[in-house]
Amino acid sequence: MSKVAIVGTGQTKFSKDDDNIEKLLFESASNCLQSTNNLDLNNIDGVLVSTNNNSKYLGAILSETMGIQPKISHSIEHLCSSGTNAIISAYAYISSGLSDMVLVSGVESATNPGQVLEWDKSRGILEHPIYWGSMLTKSHKRKFQTTEEELAIVSAKNHKQAIDNPFAYSNEPRTISEVMNSKQITDDLRILDCSRSCSGSSSILLASEEKAKTLSDQPIWITGIGQKTTSASFTKNILEEIESTRIAVNSAYKMAKIEPKNIDVVEVHDAFSVCELMAVSELGITSNEKSGEFIRNLFNTENRMVNPRGGLIGAGHPLGATGISQTIEITNQLQGKANKRQISNATTGLIHNMSAAGTSSSIMVLKN
Amino acid sequence: MSKVAIVGTGQTKFSKDDDNIEKLLFESASNCLQSTNNLDLNNIDGVLVSTNNNSKYLGAILSETMGIQPKISHSIEHLCSSGTNAIISAYAYISSGLSDMVLVSGVESATNPGQVLEWDKSRGILEHPIYWGSMLTKSHKRKFQTTEEELAIVSAKNHKQAIDNPFAYSNEPRTISEVMNSKQITDDLRILDCSRSCSGSSSILLASEEKAKTLSDQPIWITGIGQKTTSASFTKNILEEIESTRIAVNSAYKMAKIEPKNIDVVEVHDAFSVCELMAVSELGITSNEKSGEFIRNLFNTENRMVNPRGGLIGAGHPLGATGISQTIEITNQLQGKANKRQISNATTGLIHNMSAAGTSSSIMVLKN
Numbered sequence: 001m002s003k004v005a006i007v008g009t010g011q012t013k014f015s016k017d018d019d020n021i022e023k024l025l026f027e028s029a030s031n032c033l034q035s036t037n038n039l040d041l042n043n044i045d046g047v048l049v050s051t052n053n054n055s056k057y058l059g060a061i062l063s064e065t066m067g068i069q070p071k072i073s074h075s076i077e078h079l080c081s082s083g084t085n086a087i088i089s090a091y092a093y094i095s096s097g098l099s100d101m102v103l104v105s106g107v108e109s110a111t112n113p114g115q116v117l118e119w120d121k122s123r124g125i126l127e128h129p130i131y132w133g134s135m136l137t138k139s140h141k142r143k144f145q146t147t148e149e150e151l152a153i154v155s156a157k158n159h160k161q162a163i164d165n166p167f168a169y170s171n172e173p174r175t176i177s178e179v180m181n182s183k184q185i186t187d188d189l190r191i192l193d194c195s196r197s198c199s200g201s202s203s204i205l206l207a208s209e210e211k212a213k214t215l216s217d218q219p220i221w222i223t224g225i226g227q228k229t230t231s232a233s234f235t236k237n238i239l240e241e242i243e244s245t246r247i248a249v250n251s252a253y254k255m256a257k258i259e260p261k262n263i264d265v266v267e268v269h270d271a272f273s274v275c276e277l278m279a280v281s282e283l284g285i286t287s288n289e290k291s292g293e294f295i296r297n298l299f300n301t302e303n304r305m306v307n308p309r310g311g312l313i314g315a316g317h318p319l320g321a322t323g324i325s326q327t328i329e330i331t332n333q334l335q336g337k338a339n340k341r342q343i344s345n346a347t348t349g350l351i352h353n354m355s356a357a358g359t360s361s362s363i364m365v366l367k368n
Numbered sequence: 369m370s371k372v373a374i375v376g377t378g379q380t381k382f383s384k385d386d387d388n389i390e391k392l393l394f395e396s397a398s399n400c401l402q403s404t405n406n407l408d409l410n411n412i413d414g415v416l417v418s419t420n421n422n423s424k425y426l427g428a429i430l431s432e433t434m435g436i437q438p439k440i441s442h443s444i445e446h447l448c449s450s451g452t453n454a455i456i457s458a459y460a461y462i463s464s465g466l467s468d469m470v471l472v473s474g475v476e477s478a479t480n481p482g483q484v485l486e487w488d489k490s491r492g493i494l495e496h497p498i499y500w501g502s503m504l505t506k507s508h509k510r511k512f513q514t515t516e517e518e519l520a521i522v523s524a525k526n527h528k529q530a531i532d533n534p535f536a537y538s539n540e541p542r543t544i545s546e547v548m549n550s551k552q553i554t555d556d557l558r559i560l561d562c563s564r565s566c567s568g569s570s571s572i573l574l575a576s577e578e579k580a581k582t583l584s585d586q587p588i589w590i591t592g593i594g595q596k597t598t599s600a601s602f603t604k605n606i607l608e609e610i611e612s613t614r615i616a617v618n619s620a621y622k623m624a625k626i627e628p629k630n631i632d633v634v635e636v637h638d639a640f641s642v643c644e645l646m647a648v649s650e651l652g653i654t655s656n657e658k659s660g661e662f663i664r665n666l667f668n669t670e671n672r673m674v675n676p677r678g679g680l681i682g683a684g685h686p687l688g689a690t691g692i693s694q695t696i697e698i699t700n701q702l703q704g705k706a707n708k709r710q711i712s713n714a715t716t717g718l719i720h721n722m723s724a725a726g727t728s729s730s731i732m733v734l735k736n
Contacts, residue, residue, distance in 0.1 A: 001369055001464060022487065047597070054422045054481070057447045057724055060600035061487050071595040071619070073728060074446035074453045079425045085442045088466070089457055096369060096463035098456070098593060113422070119390065119429050225466060227439040229415070232428035251439070360428055360441060 004094045005212035005219035006366070008036040008205035009328040014169040014198045014316035018110050021053050024201035025062050025107045028321075032103065032203035033066070036215045043211065046072040046093055046102030050086035051320035052079065052112050062105055072099060079117075079355040080269065082106065083202070083323025084362040090206045091222055100211050105203040106325075108318035112197060117356060122235035130194065132234050132357040133272035134186035139239035140274050140288070141188065150292030152179035154273040155192045155313050157299040162310025164340040167325070169198045169316025193273040195312035202324040204331075218335045224256025224350075224365030234357040242275075244361040245282040245354060252350070253284075256365035260284035264346035265304075265333045267326035269354045270311040279352050280306060308333065308341040323353040327364065334368035372462045373580035373587035374734070376404040376573035377696040382537040382566045382684035386478050389421050392569035393430050393475045396689075400471065400571035401434070404583045411579065414440040414461050414470030418454035419688035420447065420480050430473055440467060447485075447723040448637065450474065451570070451691025452730040458574045459590055468576045469583075474693075475569040476686035483565065485724060490603035498562065500602050500725040501640035502554035507607035508642050508656070509556065518660030520547035522641035523560045523681050525667040530678025532708040535693070537566045537684025561641040563680035570692040572699075586703045592624025592718075592733030602725040610643075612729035613650040613722060620718070621652075624733035628652035632714035633672075633701045635694035637722045638679040647720050648674060676701065676709040691721040695732065702736035 010031025012024050033039055047070045049058040059073030072093060076086040083106035090102035116127045123131065140146045156176045162168035174182075174192055182192040205215070212219040226248035230236065237243075253259060260283060268279035277291035285306075286294040298306055309315050309329040312322060330349035332338040347368055354361040378399025380392050401407055415438045417426040427441030440461060444454040451474035458470035484495045491499065508514045524544045530536035542550075542560055550560040573583070580587040594616035598604070605611075621627060628651060636647035645659035653674075654662040666674055677683050677697040680690060698717035700706040715736055722729040 052424060055487070056420060056445060056481065056485065057487075057600060057728075059446060060597050060724060060728055063597050064600040064604075069599075070597050071616070072453070072456070073595075073597040074444050074450065074457075076442050076444060077424060078427060078442035082442065085440070088440070089442075089460070092457070092460035092464040092466050095465070096460040098460050098463075113424065117424065119423070119425075227441075229428050229431050229438050229441040231437075232425060232432040236432075248439070356425055356428060360425075 001095045002208040004091045004222050005207055006204055006331045007207045007212050007216040007219050008032045009331055010035055011167045011202040011325060011328060012200050013167050014200035014318055016110050017199055019199045021055060021107045021109055022061060024199065025105050026065050028201035028203040029062060029066055029103060029105050032205055036205060038214055041068050044068045044101050044103055045070050046090060046099045048086045048090055048102060048104045049075045050082035050106040051075060051108060052077055052082065054113060078360065080319050081323055081353040081355040081360060081362045082320045084351060084353040087204060087327055088225055088362060091225065094206060094208050101207045103203060103205050104324060105201060106321035107201040108199065108320045110197055110199045112319055120233050122233040129271060130185060130189055134189045136239060137188040137274040140277060143240050144288045146277065146292050148180060149176060150296060151193060151273040152176045153296050153299050154270065154276045155179045157295060158270060158307050158311040158314035161304055161308055162314025165309040165315055168310050168314055169196060170314050189272065195271050195317040198316040198318050200316060200318035200321050202321045202328055204324050204327055220331045220334050221367045222364055223367045224252035226251030226363040229360040231359045232356060237357060242278050242282050242358040244358060245279060245352060248361040248363045249283050252363040252365050258348060258365060262348050263350050265308060265330060265343045265349045266306055267329055268307060268352040270307060270313050276311065283352060304341055304343055308338065308343065326351045326353060330366050334366055369463045370576040372459045372590050373575055374572055374699045375575045375580050375584040375587050376400045377699055378403055379535045379570040379693060379696060380568050381535050382568035382686055384478050385567055387567045389423060389475045389477055390429060392567065393473050394433050396569035396571040397430060397434055397471060397473050400573055404573060406582055409436050412436045412469050412471055413438050414458060414467040416454045416458055416470060416472045417443045418450035418474040419443060419476060420445055420450065422481060448687050449691055449721040449723040449728060449730045450688045452719060452721040455572060455695055456593055456730060459593065462574060462576050468579050470574045471571060472692060473569060473571040474689035476567065476688045478565055478567045480565060480687055488601050490601040497639060498553060498557055502557045504607060505556040505642040508645060511608050512656045514645065514660050516548060517544060518664060519561060519641040520544045521664050521667050522638065522644045523547045525663065526638060526675050526679040526682035529672055529676055530682025533677040533683055536678050536682055537564060538682050557640065563639050563685040566684040566686050568684060568686035568689045570689045570696055572692050572695055588699045588702050589735050590732055591735045592620035594619030594731040597728040599727045600724060605725060605727065610646050610650045610726040612726060613647060613720060616729040616731045617651050620731040620733050626716060626733060630716050631718050633676060633698060633711045633717045634674055635697055636675060636720040638675060638681050644679065651720060672709055672711055676706065676711065694719045694721060698734050702734055
């Protein structure tokens, strides 16, 4: 079985414009292919598109617009973690020998579907994500004595970090006080606690070990993978836990033969502020009880270890592109190419993505 | 790398009812899991749904309704070949070691999207599949002197064969004369030359070699895979060829180490009568010039080698389920469980599926 490397990356600016998705796909895919050395398009034998958009056969459309005639092409959808799942699927194609080089492109428009989950009747009328975000927040405050200020620090930190991300939706600094005084939308959530749906696309090129060496001076290797779906219904969740993340990350750590202490930089799925606190806990980096203090320390010391590109709250959340942009950030960090966002001496990074109120999680560990 | 086997299959009746897709998925998946021996649901670590339906996170929904908590879950879309692509994706997960056992369930409702391809402006106002079906038919008649009777025999044969398929949309015999006198819908197509969109679901369980032995007395092995996307635009096609099929099948033959003469039974994508003639030619079973005569001989001798379950014309075409039902038919044939449809002594079978006027093709070779 071949090792699998990331050999190219490309993104579009995330924005509130309701852009044409084919145009966005083309832009990020073009940027991605231009980031490689000596690429022959004839060697790309897979094109996967991750999206919640209702358009059909986007894999073939992207292939044609890029001048690629792949073996494998199709679209993958799994709400917020579509992009991570598509990368893991591409890993499987390469590792199994069915493919040598796969382009994975995620895309969403600001008006994307996939936020309101009509199937989950257990949510009652509360089908918009803000309601589960609110319930998780209330629960975290109650069980772990998490303060409103600690929650606001997550957002302030991520907005601050997004300023140095040229592709981010938001480039405005937001103070703790601004977050705490922003518009209240439920008892426990303010508008600046929430990630924003937006338009955007990101692309990544994966290759087998043999191909990787010619395409990149600094291939980044996928060394750990873990995934778990515990349910589809929100009300099957235990409110203080993201069980799917805990199970998935344990698989990923085992496959990568690492422990939480080995992680230098991490992208976590902060759909809402509370999700970042819960995620760093489930990843074993800290505990729920200490998570508020942990993030406060990062903020105070300007340590960008968690969500260096600004997370979903700062960078925006174009569903199908999010997991790919998270992976690009860790790739850049491990290549030492993250500019002002750079974590020094990062050699091991982790991507955490999840769907549907954390009922599914997908994890990858990357190494340089 | 593990070998990959088919260890369970299940279907629903294909019909014109606009059934709830979650209900259809549940029915075919239940039938599939009940077809195995000693199955522990905890061992299913992948659930893939193939569909053109716009519903989101169906992989998680199917998992929850079935009582499965997989690692991997998501949906795959690539128009008519969604199902085959999902099976090949599952193969990659198992072969790469990321998964041991994957449930692949395809579903469509009679009102499914995915027929009208708005992106392909090269079709002008002729965006419905009947127009490319009509152009391919005219072209085949002109270049290969294919007669209207030869085209009608494809439909008559497939309708006849569908009578013995309990899951088929149509169970009515249609004579050659009935086909030739059915409603004319373009210069070169009559209504009985066309496959019908319908509701239906089919499911298949794939497992690694180690797991397969405990789950089935007759595991069927996937020994060859080939895929190709040449374009997304119909007008990039050469009208007398399905280039994507020819390229894909050559890959599959090479991987399976077989030649066309080794194929005992084949499922081909007869979206329209002419597609069956073109497919058996591109697969190397006959030539375009002789394809009409070849199918006539099968019909006259009641040889069910091509599309024994009735093809898309006889069995119906619920897009996301079609490739899975094709694979189930070849599985049943190689297990000697195809009842009245059985080809004697079948040991090697092939599935041919394609999308978007043949601009993409996916092929699998199965062995018992």
